[in-house]
Amino acid sequence: MNRPSLAGIHHLKFAVSDLDVSLDWWERAFGGQRQPHWDHTFPDGRLFAYMLLVPGVDAPVELRLAPGSALVAGFDSIVFAVETREDLEGWAKHLADVGIDNSGVLRGFLGWLLVAREPDGNSLRLYTNETHDWDVEGADVHNPWVASLERDRL
Template sequence: MNPTATPPHAGIHHLKLPVTDLERSARWYTAVLGARRVEALDHRRPDGTLFAVILNVPGLGTRLELRLDPATCTALNGYDFLTLAVDDRTALDGWTVHLDALGVPHSPPVVAMAGWLLVVPDPDGLRLRLYTNAPHGLGPEHIEYDSPWLAPAPPDTVPAP
């Protein structure tokens, strides 16, 4: 084996997000993304205290860990941690209908660099993004560089914990 060669890996094992309230965040990701909790993989300290839950999220391709870590979560407020692909503007509009039916705050469709973008703050203000694979076909003069949804979270758009 070449000592300078990069050793192989088998892909992403899981993603980990900090949260301030495990149960609230697990309910949100279940409602919004159709996630299912894998209770057999709950993370507990020796005294039985729950500090993380594991979710299977359809289409994600790996598990999602919600880790109780209020300090990190607060520091990341407004950060866009995950961008999921959707086919096109029609699919993005379907997400708007879904989110509206749940009463979940979100951005309007935003003209991003190549496609349409929908930004959805989770209960802690971390931003889940949905981005179209199909390009919007608009010129660079239409890109919404100044959209508040592409900048750090404005205080009035972050749900209270």
């Protein structure tokens, strides 16, 4: 098949209900750095998005003011990678130190993970590149931080 190619991810976009509250969370959680020269405004000057650079993420992150779309609380559409379980433990401590509630280190099917919820209630996961044996029985699938939402249960 002769199909055009992709060139990676241009940027990640998160719908938020409050730009400043979300910016503060991303700064504290991940060291996000707002890029004011990339702020998105309407022709009348109204601001509707911040663009951030986040250490360790190869694509910019957009915080888009979209209150109606921000209401998908609990779903985790983005999973960031960390190298080891020890790194993940460092993230759990860092997030707690900056006042961000998180799951702590949980056991996944193949590695370890951590979940934090941003101000609109959407979950972000960190998952290790380090693995353990495939473990359906020992995975923390019933932990409230990772259990399927009632609306999504099959």
